[in-house]
Amino acid sequence: MSNSKVNMDSIPEDMWEKIDNKEKESDLISRPSLTYFQDAWRRLRRNIMSMIGLVIIIILILTAIFGPFFSKYNFSDQSLKMASLPPRLELFKIDNENYIYLANGLKIYSSTSNGEIINLLNPIKQDFQKKIKVYKLNGKEIVLDFSDKPFKLLNENGNEYPFYKKVWNKNHLLGTDDLGRDLLIRIIYGARISLLIAFVATLVNFFIGVLYGGISGYAGGRVDNIMMRIVDIISTVPLMLYVILLMVVLKPGLKPIIIALGSVFWVRMARIVRGQILSLKEQEFVMAARTIGATNLRILVRHLLPNAMGPIIVSMTMMIPTAIFTEAFLSFIGLGVPAPLASWGTLCNNALGGYRSYPYQLFLPSLAICITMLAFNFLGDGLRDALDPKLRK
Amino acid sequence: MNKDKDAIIKVRNLKKYFPVKKGFLKRKVQYVKAVDDISFDIKKGETFGLVGESGCGKTTTGRTIIRLYDVTDGDVIFDGTNISNMKEKDLSSFRKRVQMIFQDPFASLNSRMTVGDIVGEPLDIHKLASGKERQERIYYLLKTVGLSKEHASRYPHEFSGGQRQRIGIARALAVDPDFIICDEPISALDVSIQAQVVNMLEDLQKELGLTYLFIAHDLSMVRHISDRIAVMYLGKIVEVAKSEELYKNPTHPYTKALLSAIPIPDPDVTHKRESVTLEGEVPSPINPPKGCTFRTRCKYAFETCKNKEPSMKNLGGDHTVACHLLDNKK
Amino acid sequence: MSEKILEVKNLKTSFYTHLGEVQAVRGISFSLNKGEVMGIVGESGSGKSVTSLSIMKLLQYPGEIKSGDIFFKGEDIVNKKNKEMLNIRGNEIAMIFQDPMTSLNPVYTIGDQIMEVIIRHQGLSKKKAKEKAIDMLRLVGIPSPEERVSNYPYEFSGGMRQRAMAAIALSCEPDLLIADEPTTALxxxxxxxxLKLMKDLKEKLDTSIILITHDLGVVADICTKIVVMYGGLVMEEGTSKDIFYNPKHPYTxxxxxxxxxLDLGEKKRLIPITGTPPDLIKPPKGCPFTARCPxxxxxxxxxxxxYTKIDENHKAMCWLLHKQSPNMKMDTGVKRGIVNE
Structure with missing residues (x-):
């Protein structure tokens, strides 16, 4: 510290002038003002995994909302001709303009060289003894020989058409389902349904849980005792069983699912909120609020809940993937949204029948579920670290 | 009774027991006798000190008087009105006149509210001011405690302990109270800051004619700020006297021990003075000793102390003591 | 005769936070002789606790010793590895912390916690260690130590826990005991x-003690030497008589x-130090006390x-002590009590 560039032996006279005390603003705060949530956001930003999760969630929500506007298909448009087309097509070359795609089930589609399906070809002749089908495309005869695997495509001279290449399906980026509906739009619609159910159910849980836990914790004593025993009893009922029974009683649809999920998962939220409130209500700032005459409602809403918000937000974030999963599970076992509405669970269920021939129909919605759940879990983990008061300095 | 007229608050045989619940049915099996039958008066404009070790019930006394806790038994008469059994909704006018300053400057301010909102909350609750008037009042209150209006939009965690304690004082002053209970307002602060806060409290008392109940375990600060001091031990008041008198002529053995335990920042004095080290620790308030509660640590204890609870005796000049030794001397 | 047990030279310790580098200790030097009791006085944020943690090498992330030397018994421990420190900590340097409620492990008995240190550092058998643990509890004045040795911390009151902490700290007869605000919570x-216990133990075991506190009253009684810290720097250093009867720094x-x-009959208005301590992220260029100095x-x-040397043991860091500085009339704050001979 003694690196000051003054000559210790002769210091200029003016240096010895007294400074006025009033000029010295010592109560001034020089650090930038950060609210609790700004501070938490700063910490969350440094957590790479959470930020990835957050970005995925934002993209997901935007796609779910705006995605359908950019698609030429509707989620319920059926086209049996175009049923079960995969996202990758293996093309055979007929001539420079004409290519064909040989689908499962001995179906042949004409296509462009870059993977745009033009039409399903109808055979002009079929011979089941010889196991051949004859098609005509652009004046050329195409013979499908399915007597032996691999199936061959021959021209009229018996020469094989050459395998051209594998291309992406340009009509349906992620292929179609067994009724020829575009899978991409169905997954996007599925995201709408799944996220909607998850958010609304979580919101319902949030309100019930915060209200119930808040009252229980703040009232304390006997009220708390009774309310918590009720929660104990509810939590002994296997949740999945209860939801299934509820879904059986109610008619399948969007509302019943939300009711079923919303009426079940608040138990955990109530416990978390109660615990927070119990530890907060003994703090001096709550006593201070009481000495200035604040009503119980005011204390709960203005003082206790804002301070309990951190753990509440974390558990909400963690609740969303659980709700998504439960909804998917219910839809999967056939208790979900009715057709033609699609959630990710119903998509998986639909794909189950033909998953050997068309694995992409099962794989893609499952992937959507996985990515979403991971994203929410990463975000939740990051939020836990960012909002945990014990780590705050 | 001219003397009674002057008293802003009269505490009579105040008891506060906390039930200890046990078992599944939460039956009340025992009681923690935090405050056990204490009486005192505080006169208008004076500072009444309340000292004792942790667990002696001094904080509980303060919180019971301001009705943060329900009164188990006894009366608290504030300005002629008995508030000990009033319902919360009837206490509104009492809450406007009696305020509290808390011990922990970090826990006593809601960290999610701005300083302006914290100081302004009493104004909202009692509908004392709104809009521009409220803003002006908040700035005025902050100025009173030595902060500026720029501080109103900041959050409590940006302030130091001393500044936070001043924010707490500003909140207490918002309703323009007559009586403030200071619950160890300086014990969490640094020495250099303690004097700031104590001086501020003294100035405010002069300006606004406040009455204080000053609760602390630090006898030297209490003596400095108080006109009269009550010494508490295990839920009971053992000695009350004017602060000079208490220091010059401590009579109860506990007061003597407490005084001699205070370190004196003067090496020569502290090396020479004979000290009475108090052995042992405070017994549990669930099962306080029979007779005189202090007898287990008192080296003068004799047979009577075991059987009979000493009553308060007036030694004249507002000095009262509860100790059997006084009878013995006679 | 006076052998230096600890010498701190130009120690700088910083914490690297998102807001910037917090220069908690900004170049402090002091030394401690064997058998001496030194007090470090300062308010929160003055760097006194960081100094003690630096000596123990117990700084937690993001804290780091930036530069300087700490010689313990002639050996520089700044660059010692954690493994080597394990043999010094608890054995040669021991520490008592501020909060007796959290500094003991609640799931082990008091005896186990004392024995752990003895077995670790002295290699005694379990039986011998237990005997020693009981002796230590007796030494620190815990009644019926034979029974108390198997108690858990929750069965002890605050004062007893702090005694138990002292028993753990002293069980290996350390050469240096650092007590960081040992009585603030009591x-x-x-x-x-x-404090009486610490005085007794010092006499019995001849341990050197560093007592860190914000309370001048505490150091007056047992310290022979006092270091006054402010803003990460030593403002004044001297014997306790120098500090209390001949303070040279306006902060002291x-x-x-x-x-x-309490002992003087007068009831004068207190003279506080105005303002608040400096923010050590941006420490002031000149003297850190400038903003609060009258x-x-x-x-x-x-x-x-x-630093200006006043005499052999007494030095202070202040421009007022410069030979060119104007003579100012100062209220030194010295109050001499009446000594009853």
Missing amino acids: DVTIQDQI MGLLKSIPR YAMKICSLHAPK
Whole structure:
């Protein structure tokens, strides 16, 4: 510290002038003002995994909302001709303009060289003894020989058409389902349904849980005792069983699912909120609020809940993937949204029948579920670290 | 009774027991006798000190008087009105006149509210001011405690302990109270800051004619700020006297021990003075000793102390003591 | 005769936070002789606790010793690895912390926790270690130690826990004991007991002690030497008589003025030190006390003063002690009590 560039032996006279005390603003705060949530956001930003999760969630929500506007298909448009087309097509070359795609089930589609399906070809002749089908495309005869695997495509001279290449399906980026509906739009619609159910159910849980836990914790004593025993009893009922029974009683649809999920998962939220409130209500700032005459409602809403918000937000974030999963599970076992509405669970269920021939129909919605759940879990983990008061300095 | 007229608050045989619940049915099996039958008066404009070790019930006394806790038994008469059994909704006018300053400057301010909102909350609750008037009042209150209006939009965690304690004082002053209970307002602060806060409290008392109940375990600060001091031990008041008198002529053995335990920042004095080290620790308030509660640590204890609870005796000049030794001397 | 047990030279410790580098300790030097009791006095944020953690090498992330040397018994421990420190910590340097409620492990008995240290450092058998643990508890004044040795911390009161902490700290007869605000969380009567205990132990075991506190009253009684810290720097250093009867730094004077004296009959208004301590992310260029100093001059805010030696043991860092400085009338805050001979 003694690196000051003054000559210790002769210091200029003016240096010895007294400074006025009033000029010295010592109560001034020089650090930038950060609210609790700004501070938490700063910490969350440094957590790479959470930020990835957050970005995925934002993209997901935007796609779910705006995605359908950019698609030429509707989620319920059926086209049996175009049923079960995969996202990758293996093309055979007929001539420079004409290519064909040989689908499962001995179906042949004409296509462009870059993977745009033009039409399903109808055979002009079929011979089941010889196991051949004859098609005509652009004046050329195409013979499908399915007597032996691999199936061959021959021209009229018996020469094989050459395998051209594998291309992406340009009509349906992620292929179609067994009724020829575009899978991409169905997954996007599925995201709408799944996220909607998850958010609304979580919101319902949030309100019930915060209200119930808040009252229980703040009232304390006997009220708390009774309310918590009720929660104990509810939590002994296997949740999945209860939801299934509820879904059986109610008619399948969007509302019943939300009711079923919303009426079940608040138990955990109530416990978390109660615990927070119990530890907060003994703090001096709550006593201070009481000495200035604040009503119980005011204390709960203005003082206790804002301070309990951190753990509440974390558990909400963690609740969303659980709700998504439960909804998917219910839809999967056939208790979900009715057709033609699609959630990710119903998509998986639909794909189950033909998953050997068309694995992409099962794989893609499952992937959507996985990515979403991971994203929410990463975000939740990051939020836990960012909002945990014990780590705050 | 001219003397009674002057008293802003009269505490009579105040008891506060906390039930200890046990078992599944939460039956009340025992009681923690935090405050056990204490009486005192505080006169208008004076500072009444309340000292004792942790667990002696001094904080509980303060919180019971301001009705943060329900009164188990006894009366608290504030300005002629008995508030000990009033319902919360009837206490509104009492809450406007009696305020509290808390011990922990970090826990006593809601960290999610701005300083302006914290100081302004009493104004909202009692509908004392709104809009521009409220803003002006908040700035005025902050100025009173030595902060500026720029501080109103900041959050409590940006302030130091001393500044936070001043924010707490500003909140207490918002309703323009007559009586403030200071619950160890300086014990969490640094020495250099303690004097700031104590001086501020003294100035405010002069300006606004406040009455204080000053609760602390630090006898030297209490003596400095108080006109009269009550010494508490295990839920009971053992000695009350004017602060000079208490220091010059401590009579109860506990007061003597407490005084001699205070370190004196003067090496020569502290090396020479004979000290009475108090052995042992405070017994549990669930099962306080029979007779005189202090007898287990008192080296003068004799047979009577075991059987009979000493009553308060007036030694004249507002000095009262509860100790059997006084009878013995006679 | 006086052998130096600890010498700290130009120690700088910083914490690297998102807001910037917090320079908690900004170049402090002091030394401690064997058998000496030194007090480090300062308010929160002065760097006194960080100093003790630096000596123990117990700094937690993001704290780091930036530069300087710490010689313990002639050996520089700044660059010692954690493994080597394990043999020094608890054995040669021991520490007592502020909060007796959290510094003991609640799931082990008091005896186990004392025995752990003894077995680790002295290699005694379990039986011998237990005997020693009981002896230690007796030494620190815990009644019926034979029974108390198998108690858990929750069965001890605050004062007893602090005694138990002292028993753990002293069980290996360390050469240096660092007590970081050992009595701040305790009541005055218990504080009195603990301070007496420390005095007794010093006499019995001849341990050197560093007592860190913000309370001048505590150091007056047992310390022979006092270091006054402010803003990460040592403001003044001297014997306890120097500090209490001949303070040279306005901060020391300010501290003396701001505490009420119980023993003196007077009831004068206290003279507080105005303002708040500096933010050590951006420490002031000159003397850190300038903003709160009643005698601050232009030079104070621009250049950091050097130490001026008043006599052999007494030095202070203040421009007022410079030979060119104007003679100012100062209230030194010295109050001499009446000594009853």
